Amino acid sequence: MTNDPSHDPARDDVSLMADLAAGRTGALDELVGRHQEKVLALAFRTLGDPEAAQDVAQEAFIKVLRSARRYQPTAKFTTWLYRIVVNCCLDLMRRRRPSVNIDDVASPAAQGSAAAEAIQAETAQAVRHAVEALPDRQRLVIVLHRFGGLSHREVAQATGWSNSAVESLLTRAYVTLRQRLTRGGLDG
């Protein structure tokens, strides 16, 4: 999508949202193209299921469309978008438990045949297991912070949880991950 010739990087997300609010639905395609990769990665890491990740991404962008007229650019667009994605993920996690076995999900690194790639795939799988085993809220803050590139204050905005709650969740998640990864010989 980002290779789309109609893609205009000069236009920011807020002006695209204004277009969307005015009924110019072409702006939605532009927004999806710009952000779907991060949205999909966030949902995929949170849910561990590529199909569910695509369902969540679709639902999130439809919610963007339906909320366009109420959108107020008080925070960064991506923080607002991530909040929608987080809520979609939490809804899905509440509806279906447990999530699919992440062993069933092909890892791109696991598709290689070289020994180095195999070791890397094994490491990646161990990390995925460790993150997957975290409680839902801890997993979400880790995914948003470590992989989504948000600061802990932005994570608080995206989740609607307090700064102190996010700090606590991050700290506990890192302690748990360090213990698990150290046992697996991956941390340190």
Added chain:
Amino acid sequence: MDPERICNAELLDYLGGRLDEAARARVERAASAQPDVRRRLNEAARTWNALGAWQVDVSGMDVRARVAARAMAPAPFLLLRLDWRQIGRIAATWLLAMALGAATGRSVAGRHVPSDAPQTRNDTELLSPPSEEALANALQLDLLSEGHTGEAIDAVLDSGVLAPEEAGG
């Protein structure tokens, strides 16, 4: 001077490059001066780097077509396409219309007899049989208007013409 307090979330934001220049300098100053901060930063950095091994490839996923199809499809129910303020306005308009209709109905009912059932004291009187006294007065008026004398009228009234009919008679 008291050592600067650096929380774990700040250390993680530092590793993620999410701090501004002043905050970054504060963390670095604390890490160089305080062994405890340096130890925590190293621990966090090791875990941070280990997590980096988990790369996901979503390049094969593209939801543009799915989103476009959903965006073009009509919502299954009109109300789903409205926000709460719009639904509130519709509900308020509907209630106002109901209230006005009810008020208008009461106003119209006050000027007309709305049903066969007796509604007022006058209606009840109209539907009840007249008393014997009322009939006698009416008959007396009729006889006087026809020019009969008082004696003749008394005779008619005494004849029992106003007495109730015998059952079966």
